[in-house]
Amino acid sequence: MIRYTLKCDQGHSFESWFSSADGxxxxxxxxxxxxxxxGSRKVEKTLMAPSVAPGRKKADAPAASEPERPLAAPRNEAEAALAAMRRHIEExxxxxxxxxxxxxxxxxEGEKPARAIHGExxxxxxxxxxxxxxxxxPLPFLPKRKTN
Incomplete structure (x- = not known):
């Protein structure tokens, strides 16, 4: 699997995984x-650096100029809105x-009482x-059990 940073002709940037460069x-x-x-179909790869993580000792801390962001933190308004929708649906x-x-x-068919459900x-x-x-x-996200 390979992850590419992509950009559309409208300037939106996003990432996606592919089986290979040929894929x-x-x-x-x-x-x-x-x-x-x-939804633009004019999508191209952008320049990106390889994702290589150097070894890190416990004593090492992130630089003060780079605040550490949790892995699940939204990167933009669309991701924040999607996260809020997911929370609302799950709750x-x-x-x-x-x-x-x-x-x-x-x-x-009235065989069970009406209630809000989600599933697969x-x-x-x-x-x-x-x-x-x-x-x-369809919901625009996977169930938690299917995500990393």
């Missing part, structure tokens, strides 16, 4: 890459995991729910 080129040439902020709905389609159908569904299950008039929408 990036194949997706770009097929028009399957788009900007995470504006105000029940996670039902891979049982999402079954639970959503049971709630829709296969593409064909999601398509079938939409075709049956069940209000569902």
């Amino acid at each position: 990036f080129e194949a997706l770009r040439s097929a028009g399957q890459l788009d900007c995470a902020t504006c 105000n709905s029940d996670y039902v995991g891979m049982n999402f389609a079954t639970e959503a159908r049971a709630i829709h 569904a296969k593409l064909d299950e999601a398509r079938a729910m939409i075709e049956d008039g069940i209000a569902v929408t």
Whole structure:
């Protein structure tokens, strides 16, 4: 896997992982890459330094001019908004995991009491729910158990 810093023609910068340099080129040439902020399909790699971490002793501390940022801290307004949305969804709905389609159908058909839920569904299950008039929408983040 290789991580590239990308930039669209509107000046938005973001990162993405690819299986290889050829994988990036194949997706770009097929028009399957788009900007995470504006959706532009004119995306190019930007210059970036290799990510090489030098060994560090416990006594070493970050320089005073470089405040240490937690790994999960948002880097921009879009990431902050996404984090706030995730917190709101997780605090105000029940996670039902891979049982999402079954639970959503049971709630829709009145077999279970109405409540807010979130979880995971296969593409064909999601398509079938939409075709049956069940209000569902994909979330723009992975469940916590699937993130690093």
